[in-house]
Amino acid sequence: MPVLAVFNGDAGGNGGWLLRLDERGNPATGPEPHADLIAAMGPIEAAEGPRWIFADAMADYPAILRAGLRVRRCHDLALTEALLQGYDGHAGSPRRVAAAYARLHRLPVPEDRPAPVRTNQPTLFDLARGDTTAGVDPIEVARSVYAEQLRRIAATEQPSAFGLLVAAESASALVAGEMSEAGLPWRADLHDQILNELLGGRVMHGARPPRLAALADEIAAAFPDIPINPDSPASVLAAFSRAGIVLDSTYSWVLRQTGHPGVTPLLAYRELSRILSAHGWAWRAEWVHGGRFRPDYVPAGVVSGRWATRGGGALQIPRRLREAVVADPGHVLVVADAGQLEPRVLAAMSGDAAMARAAGEEDMYAALAAEAFGGDRAKAKVGLLGAMYGQTGGQAAAPLATLRRRYPRALDLLERAARTGENGGLVRTHLGRTCPPPSTPTNGGDPDDSADDPPEALADSAVDDGQAAGTVARTRARGRFTRNFVVQGTAAEWAAAVLAALRLRLMDLAISTEAARTRDGPAAELVFFQHDELVVHAARDHAAAVVEAILLAAQEASDLLFPGTPVRFLMRPVVAQSWAEGH
DNA sequence: ACAGACCGCGCC
DNA sequence: AAAGGGCGCGGTCTGT
Numbered sequence: 211m212p213v214l215a216v217f218n219g220d221a222g223g224n225g226g227w228l229l230r231l232d233e234r235g236n237p238a239t240g241p242e243p244h245a246d247l248i249a250a251m252g253p254i255e256a257a258e259g260p261r262w263i264f265a266d267a268m269a270d271y272p273a274i275l276r277a278g279l280r281v282r283r284c285h286d287l288a289l290t291e292a293l294l295q296g297y298d299g300h301a302g303s304p305r306r307v308a309a310a311y312a313r314l315h316r317l318p319v320p321e322d323r324p325a326p327v328r329t330n331q332p333t334l335f336d337l338a339r340g341d342t343t344a345g346v347d348p349i350e351v352a353r354s355v356y357a358e359q360l361r362r363i364a365a366t367e368q369p370s371a372f373g374l375l376v377a378a379e380s381a382s383a384l385v386a387g388e389m390s391e392a393g394l395p396w397r398a399d400l401h402d403q404i405l406n407e408l409l410g411g412r413v414m415h416g417a418r419p420p421r422l423a424a425l426a427d428e429i430a431a432a433f434p435d436i437p438i439n440p441d442s443p444a445s446v447l448a449a450f451s452r453a454g455i456v457l458d459s460t461y462s463w464v465l466r467q468t469g470h471p472g473v474t475p476l477l478a479y480r481e482l483s484r485i486l487s488a489h490g491w492a493w494r495a496e497w498v499h500g501g502r503f504r505p506d507y508v509p510a511g512v513v514s515g516r517w518a519t520r521g522g523g524a525l526q527i528p529r530r531l532r533e534a535v536v537a538d539p540g541h542v543l544v545v546a547d548a549g550q551l552e553p554r555v556l557a558a559m560s561g562d563a564a565m566a567r568a569a570g571e572e573d574m575y576a577a578l579a580a581e582a583f584g585g586d587r588a589k590a591k592v593g594l595l596g597a598m599y600g601q602t603g604g605q606a607a608a609p610l611a612t613l614r615r616r617y618p619r620a621l622d623l624l625e626r627a628a629r630t631g632e633n634g635g636l637v638r639t640h641l642g643r644t645c646p647p648p649s650t651p652t653n654g655g656d657p658d659d660s661a662d663d664p665p666e667a668l669a670d671s672a673v674d675d676g677q678a679a680g681t682v683a684r685t686r687a688r689g690r691f692t693r694n695f696v697v698q699g700t701a702a703e704w705a706a707a708v709l710a711a712l713r714l715r716l717m718d719l720a721i722s723t724e725a726a727r728t729r730d731g732p733a734a735e736l737v738f739f740q741h742d743e744l745v746v747h748a749a750r751d752h753a754a755a756v757v758e759a760i761l762l763a764a765q766e767a768s769d770l771l772f773p774g775t776p777v778r779f780l781m782r783p784v785v786a787q788s789w790a791e792g793h
Numbered sequence: 794a795c796a797g798a799c800c801g802c803g804c805c
Numbered sequence: 806a807a808a809g810g811g812c813g814c815g816g817t818c819t820g821t
Contacts (some may be wrong), residue, residue: 442817444798461801463807478811484800484802487815512811515804523814526803601809687809694810698805741805741811798819805811 211238212285213254214263214356216349217247224248224273227349231263235357239351239708247483248277255281255528263287263356267302267383269510274782275391282714285381287355289510291380296644297372297634317654331623366642374770375641375703382509385736386517393502394524394535395747399495409481409528412491419486423585425479426690432472440479442661475610488523489531497522501538507739509789514695515643515702515743535789536737543793544734544756546783547743548764550574550703553594555701558777559640562619569777582616583609599698600690631692632685639699648688667742700771704779705742707767708760712736715759719752734759738789745789755782 212233217226226247245249251274254260260284264270266288274281284425295301338672359376363604366372406412410420414682429440436452439445446460455468462480465473497503503522511518518523537543550573556562557569578590591790595601597620602610614621627637631645638644710747720733734748734756764781786792 339817438816459800467807480801481803488803488813514811516811517813521813523803525805526813528803596809599809604808605806606808690809691811698811701805715812743805794821796819796821798817800817801815803812803814 211258211357212740213250214353215247215270216265216352217273218348220639221275222515224277229353230255231353231356235353239355248274248279252282253280255279256494259283261285263352263427265352267380268386271384271387272391272705275387281384282717283393284384285356285359285376286381286383287352287359289379289383289569290359290376293372293511293643293776294359296646297362297638299644300648301646303761325523333444334695340683353705368642371640372642374707375643378641378703378706378710379510379515381713382517382706384711385709385739386413386507386509389736390473390504390507391740392747393500393504394737394745395538396494396496396498396501396503397536398498400536400543404531404533405485405490409415409490412419413601415492420421422479422482422486424754425475425482429472429479430765432475438472440476441483446476450723462762474731483531485528488526489528493523503535509706510682510700511644514699516740517702524738532789535745537787540750542748542750542753542785543737543789544746544748544753544783545743545789546746546781547759547793548708549780549782551614551701551742551779552697552702553779554698554718554779555640555704556594556620556623557596558775558779559655559696559700560620560623562623563615563776565775571778572780573656582612592775597621598694600693601713619759623696627696628639628689628693629684631695632689635692637692637696639696639703641700643693643699643703645692645699699740705769705773707770708763708781709739709744711766712746712759712763715763716746716756719755719759736785746793753785757785768769 213237214229214231215226216229224246225244227241227243228250229241229248232238242250251262251537253264261279262284264286266282267284267286268288271284275671278433286650311721346643363369363372363376367582402412406502409422410424411417417423421507426440429438431455433449436449437445438449443460447457449472450457450468450470452459453470453472455466455470457464465477497505503523504522505524506520508518508520510516511520535543550569556568557565559575564581565578568574568581571577573587575587575591579585579587583589589609589612592606593613596604596606596610598612601726619668630637631648635649636644636647646788716734716736733752734746736744737747738745744760746756746760760781760783768775768779784792
């Protein structure tokens with residue numbers, strides 16, 4: 211039986227209401243006010259483990275965690291609303307929905323609670339548009355939104371798939387809260403060691419560390435006729451131009467082609483400078499505390515459903531620095547990443563039997579190569595990646611033609627998605643996440659109101675027109691976006707399902723072991739997730755159980771999304787002391 | 794002085 | 806040899 215938990219949002223208070231619902235979202239009892247909502251939730255979680263309905267788990271769950279409670283399941287109204295609005299062709303901006311919930315939380319609850327009114331309650335969408343009326347009851351609004359969401363989910367083309375998406379998305383919000391609370395183990399001493407080794411030591415704020423200073427001198431020496439600031443692309447372009455080399459960008463691969471002696475120190479400078487500014491001492495002072503790096507995860511922060519983070523650059527930690535991520539004494543890190551996830555997803559979702567056969571192998575690219583590319587693995591890989599990203603020319607062109615001939619169903623899925631996008635249409639992932647509508651030049655960057663605008667169609671007859679060239683380029687870009695969306699988004703769904711399954715298994719592991727929560731911390735907990743890779747921090751004794759849990763979670767996710775598929779989704783857990791070791 | 798665009802690159 | 810998806814971030818540069 212689902213239980214709606216609404217915090218009343220008063221400053222710093224823990225008060226709120228619980229309302230038990232039936233499976234259609236109708237009230238099963240009256241709302242219960244609680245001065246300490248979390249204290250009231252604890253026994254219910256222990257006894258029943260219900261699906262909690264939260265207005266916005268990303269806002270509500272941290273306080274619950276701080277109070278020492280973890281819940282097994284939830285339905286997140288905000289994330290679900292964004293999914294449903296997206297499904298209906300609206301932009302479904304999570305920001306708008308979040309704002310609606312902030313407003314919902316601020317609504318005063320009528321002292322004399324009226325009998326629940328079934329009509330005239332504003333929907334969340336109304337709230338999001340600011341159409342609220344005074345005197346509405348936030349508990350009843352949340353309840354009716356939930357009931358309405360159940361109805362809308364049931365009305366989708368594939369209700370069970372969409373329901374799975376909602377469950378996985380909601381679970382992601384719980385995982386994100388738990389991972390932020392746990393934090394990624396980060397050894398400051400090792401981080402220092404690496405930085406010192408790379409940069410030659412730490413200097414006063416603002417000055418260049420020795421290695422960077424030396425490289426800057428080398429660069430200057432290579433361009434004797436003109437002062438050069440290696441941090442400024444414009445200055446670099448000017449320096450090369452003075453040396454007789456005219457470039458239109460300073461991308462590393464462009465620079466490398468020049469063969470100029472200044473290139474080697476310049477690229478080395480940029481690489482080190484980036485580590486210093488993005489993940490150096492200043493970064494650590496801001497983001498690492500008590501031996502833990504705690505980024506703010508934003509599940510579904512990317513339109514494709516991938517996670518984003520706010521601050522801390524958590525999804526861009528340079529490989530070199532991963533040596534500083536080391537398990538606590540008596541613990542291990544279990545690192546697992548999904549190998550070749552996106553091409554396997556394509557094989558499974560397209561139902562292309564030949565490609566699925568290749569995806570049943572350990573190395574899918576090698577299998578494709580053996581079957582269709584005379585054993586040339588690189589060709590198979592570049593062709594398939596090009597197909598998923600929308601590359602048409604260059605070295606991908608020839609392999610693409612081969613792929614289209616040998617794996618027509620898989621390629622057809624991609625090309626249909628691209629065409630739909632080019633024609634202004636919307637595409638969906640395997641579970642039903644819908645891409646945002648195209649933005650139009652008239653409304654600039656805000657796609658929120660563009661759902662009814664006429665699509666930009668690809669007009670071949672207008673290609674000659676210089677004015678239309680920009681439109682054609684935008685249209686093609688839209689096609690590449692929708693083409694990639696279906697694969698990237700479905701991969702994100704598989705990964706979210708793995709996370710959801712794994713966190714339940716890890717909770718069970720904690721419960722079943724005596725050392726569920728010793729002074730050394732929990733038996734095992736998720737501490738990092740990045741698109742197709744996860745890290746579990748576990749007491750050494752539980753390493754084997756965690757490995758098993760990861761394998762089972764991956765299998766569970768595959769069975770949920772693609773029952774019976776011959777495609778193998780590889781998730782290879784490695785037990786290691788440091789993240790770097792774990793691959 | 795501050796905001797926003799652009800750049801180049803880190804990760805997937 | 807050199808075209809194509811999604812992000813976040815810190816730096817420079819431009820405009821106000």
